Amino acid sequence: MSEQTVIVKRDEKDAFITVTLNRPDKMNAMNAELGDALDKIIRDASNDPQVKAIIITGAGRAFSAGYDLEGEDFEMDVEGWRDDMTANCDRLRTIWQAPIPIIAAVNGYALAGGLELMMCCDLAIASEDALLGEPEVRHASGPPSLMMPWTVPMRHTRMLMYTGDLIDGREAERIHMVNKTVPADQLMLEAEKLARKLSRVPHPAIKFAKASLNHQQESAGFTSSWKYNVETTASLHAGKEGSYWMRMLKEKTLKEFLAQRDAPFKEFDKK
Numbered sequence: 001m002s003e004q005t006v007i008v009k010r011d012e013k014d015a016f017i018t019v020t021l022n023r024p025d026k027m028n029a030m031n032a033e034l035g036d037a038l039d040k041i042i043r044d045a046s047n048d049p050q051v052k053a054i055i056i057t058g059a060g061r062a063f064s065a066g067y068d069l070e071g072e073d074f075e076m077d078v079e080g081w082r083d084d085m086t087a088n089c090d091r092l093r094t095i096w097q098a099p100i101p102i103i104a105a106v107n108g109y110a111l112a113g114g115l116e117l118m119m120c121c122d123l124a125i126a127s128e129d130a131l132l133g134e135p136e137v138r139h140a141s142g143p144p145s146l147m148m149p150w151t152v153p154m155r156h157t158r159m160l161m162y163t164g165d166l167i168d169g170r171e172a173e174r175i176h177m178v179n180k181t182v183p184a185d186q187l188m189l190e191a192e193k194l195a196r197k198l199s200r201v202p203h204p205a206i207k208f209a210k211a212s213l214n215h216q217q218e219s220a221g222f223t224s225s226w227k228y229n230v231e232t233t234a235s236l237h238a239g240k241e242g243s244y245w246m247r248m249l250k251e252k253t254l255k256e257f258l259a260q261r262d263a264p265f266k267e268f269d270k271k
Helices: 032-046 078-096 111-119 133-140 154-163 169-174 184-202 201-219 222-236 240-251 254-268
Strands: 006-010 016-020 055-058 062-066 103-106 110-111 123-127 132-134 166-168 180-182
Touching: 006 032, 006 062, 016 032, 016 184, 032 055, 032 078, 055 062, 062 103, 062 111, 078 111, 103 184, 110 111, 111 132, 123 169, 123 184, 133 154, 133 184, 133 254, 166 169, 166 222, 169 180, 180 184, 201 222, 222 240, 240 254
Parallel strands: 016 055, 055 103, 062 110, 103 123, 110 132, 123 180
Antiparallel strands: 006 016, 132 166
């Protein structure tokens, strides 16, 4: 684990840990180092009898802005994208299938892969001013997993995944993307209160309830839907339109890239 990218704190009273994504200067954008560190933390906690609940949050003004778009060559063929996205899905699946409850405490932005990470958690509490969405559709991209239709009703899923619109915490609560919203200064208090409650429930009861609920999703096609999404999004990224935008990431700064991406939507995004 790298202490520079992920911070772990054990509660002094109850059997839970708080995991903080710690790249605040990058809005906690996920790279391989952060992803691998988080994966190891979840796996280790799953085997630790002294950990009965986990909170995941972000340092600074974001939960996570998604996958890091800087410093990498994103021009790959379908096989390259398939391998890349499968690795990301495997990390997210570690969260989804962990035998202990995981709470997302969403402070600020939860975008793209960061939103997928949040939705893979069992429960989520968001600050009222948090901003959530899948804006990557606007540069011919797609989510690494396909968690949204397993989390919110299909009408809302289509709207968010087709438009790239962002919603605030209150709207996320209304459409059942998160369980609860609170003022920003109460977020960690509420998340810790929930973690304390969960950590005091007999662990096998939650472990087997989660196993049954996950099995219900598996029976409904959960894994198949994720695998299909990997194939379609890999094809999108490697196609003409996807390659155009991926090439632009090498030619422009991230600020320039995002400005060009979002320019056609400014009149619609104004509040």
